[in-house]
Amino acid sequence: MKIRILVRLKPGVLDPQGRAVHHALDGLGFAGIEDVRVGRMIELEVADGTTDETLAKMCEQLLANMVIEDYVIERAGEQG
Amino acid sequence: MKIRILVRLKPGVLDPQGRAVHHALDGLGFAGIEDVRVGRMIELEVADGTTDETLAKMCEQLLANMVIEDYVIERAGEQG
Secondary structure, rough: OOOEEEEEOOOOOHHHHHHHHHHHHOOOOOOOOOOEEEEEEEEEOOOOOOOHHHHHHHHHHHHHOOOOOEEEEOOOOOOO | EEEEEEEEEEEOOOOHHHHHHHHHHOOOOOOOOOEEEEEEEEHHHHHHOOOOHHHHHHHHHHHHHOOOEEEEEEEOOOOO
């Protein structure tokens, strides 16, 4: 079973990498960009019966820093 | 307009970060994981009329390293 976990900084947490990308895109002449945030995508191939609870534990113990980051779990087929 | 760009290593390109995460999850006792790949998610807030062509240019010029990475552009509402 394919799982996609998206980890992003919580709203309000400063994102220097996003700022750098924003600045670089401006410098390349791309106009009209209002905001850029950079996060991580972790794609897992897990056993079919893996529960949401187990996936949440993986995120909380390892994949995301819960102090400053949020995560979203997407199962294959849920995204377009 | 909210845009989400997912950047992942091309198939076949070694992913040491994914390997490290895989190993760490095994070490934490999570069983049944077959594969882990780590990529980037870039979330942009862009002007409403921004074309796919412009977004592709952003990816190819800055956001993805086309030699070893692929990208996918998702517009808000396309994902579950």
